[in-house]
Amino acid sequence: MGFPDRIERTVELAHPPAKVWTALTTAEGLAAWFGNEAAIDLRPGGSAWMKWNEGHTAKMRVERVEEPRVFGFTWHISGLPDDDPRRTYVEFTLEPADGGTRLTVVESGFAQLSDQAFHDAFDGNTKGWASELAELATYLDAA
């Protein structure tokens, strides 16, 4: 296997899907096990965020809300610039199992590469920081 595009985990939880759903999709729930603080606008296209005491924040966009079965959101790929369009998709699937819940989480999109990113990665003449600085200098000189 080469570049990992997809990460998948399944856990068995001894609690009904409704309860797991609350832990995954409410600010109180997310702040109790995932982040330290959280907010969520639970509808497709809604925004959500989690903050950690260390100072880090993750911004998410809610994509799928099918209570109490599927919850999906996208977030930024860590380490890429804030304006980079590449995002991974995280989907939680809840299935009833023996009075509890079988929870599967799939995060995918790590191996995506847009045509533009592909072009940038190969094109040695891409405009970069240096040329932007040169443009700024030209602009200031002209002023």
Next chain:
Amino acid sequence: MPPDIEAIAEQVFVALADPTRRAILAALASGGPATATDLGGRLPVTRQAVAKHLALLAEAGLVTAEPGERRRVRYRLHSAPMQVAQQFLAALARDWDSPLGALKDHLDRGAREPAAAPLHGTQGHRPEGQTP
């Protein structure tokens, strides 16, 4: 996915595996564009050795040469391949096991103490890979 995404990432990791090339990339990242002569003066290697490594890095698309007279050619870091390699690292650095363990603990705790208030702000887990 494009077949060459792996090739792009591999070139970054190959470049980073060599201490001199790491030093050259680090110098360009921290100090901006520089000539082979500049870099030779800053690093404990000859100008010729720097030039050889710069040629390899340029071939791999990790640095770009700005137009100019041969000895005055300045090289600058080309970050796009690093961002592809970063995607690879992000996948390896993503930790789902710890937060899923924390979710299980959170639910079990709630089951034992149904009346307890949520332990707001004390049980958070920071996913190591998700840094700004």
